[in-house]
Amino acid sequence: MSRLIAQNEQGPLELKPSAESRWLCRCGLSKNQVFCDGSHKKTLDEDPSKTYEYAEDGSRKEII
Numbered sequence: 212m213s214r215l216i217a218q219n220e221q222g223p224l225e226l227k228p229s230a231e232s233r234w235l236c237r238c239g240l241s242k243n244q245v246f247c248d249g250s251h252k253k254t255l256d257e258d259p260s261k262t263y264e265y266a267e268d269g270s271r272k273e274i275i
């Protein structure tokens with residue numbers, strides 16, 4: 212599976228270590244980048260052989 216993600220940021224975000232665990236988004240769908248907001252759950256049924264595009268409203272379509 213793969214996903215096309217539009218990114219607008221042009222630089223890094225500083226993380227300051229704390230006692231609490233912080234979860235960083237690796238799926239690209241979080242509305243609270245760079246942190247996970249649970250949106251990755253939408254990807255759990257993706258077919259590994261397909262490529263998907265996700266819209267702002269969270270809907271997705273298969274593009275390849």
Ligand code: FES
Pocket residue numbers: 235236237238239240241246247248249250251252
């Ligand atoms: S890993 Fe991307 S929203 Fe959780």
